[in-house]
Amino acid sequence: MAAIHITDIEAAINHWREKSPSPDGITLAPELRALAEVYALMVFHHEDEVDEVGFPAKAWAAWLDWYHSTPDTPCIAICSTSQGDDECKGCGRTFDEVQYWPAMTPVEKRVTWRRITMEDSAWRFNRYAERAREAEPSAAQPEFDPDDEKNWAP
Numbered sequence: 692m693a694a695i696h697i698t699d700i701e702a703a704i705n706h707w708r709e710k711s712p713s714p715d716g717i718t719l720a721p722e723l724r725a726l727a728e729v730y731a732l733m734v735f736h737h738e739d740e741v742d743e744v745g746f747p748a749k750a751w752a753a754w755l756d757w758y759h760s761t762p763d764t765p766c767i768a769i770c771s772t773s774q775g776d777d778e779c780k781g782c783g784r785t786f787d788e789v790q791y792w793p794a795m796t797p798v799e800k801r802v803t804w805r806r807i808t809m810e811d812s813a814w815r816f817n818r819y820a821e822r823a824r825e826a827e828p829s830a831a832q833p834e835f836d837p838d839d840e841k842n843w844a845p
Contacts, residue, residue, distance in 0.1 A: 693798040694740035695754065696805055700730045703757035710756075722753035743798045758797045765807055767815045783813030 704726050711720035719727065729750045733741055746754070769781030772789050779789060788795075788803050795803070807813055 693796060693802050694742050695746070695798055695801065697730070697733050697739050697741075698805070699757075699801055700726060700733065700741070700754070703754045704730060706757040706760060707753060721749060722756065725749035726753050743796075755797065758801070763800075764792060765804060765813070765815060769814060779813070781814050783807035783810060783815065 704723060707720060707723040707726065711723060713719060725747060729741060729747065733739075743751075765782040765784060766789075767781045769779075770789065771780040772778070772784075772786045776786070778785050782789075784792070784803060784807060792800070808816075
């Protein structure tokens with residue numbers, strides 16, 4: 692059974708702190724409170740992981756909201772498993788993880804993400820890191836118009 696790591700709970704808490712900041716510095720959004728209760732119990736019991744079975748419904752919904760804000764796949768479009776490697780040099784996933792990725796649960800995917808991040812040996816973390824960068828929100832860029840004089844070279 693897959694388990695949610697405490698670092699994912701922390702990331703989800705930070706996601707909700709940005710999404711629903713406290714209006715008075717004391718009050719927590721319901722999603723944040725639900726995640727904080729799970730986090731507090733994990734810390735109290737010295738646990739690094741919590742089983743997805745039995746995860747409180749409100750905390751699960753809040754965690755899923757954070758999960759859906761993260762990249763779905765570690766793929767950087769350099770797949771060496773298609774060339775016969777047991778582990779992809781590009782993303783670090785095993786052949787089975789690549790093949791079954793669409794059928795994996797969010798928690799199973801996060802377990803894989805955590806493993807490849809901790810190993811830090813895939814090309815997505817070094818020579819092709821620019822491919823793995825998450826797209827940062829930017830102002831909408833106007834479409835290039837070749838007839839506009841300001842686009843002409845000096």
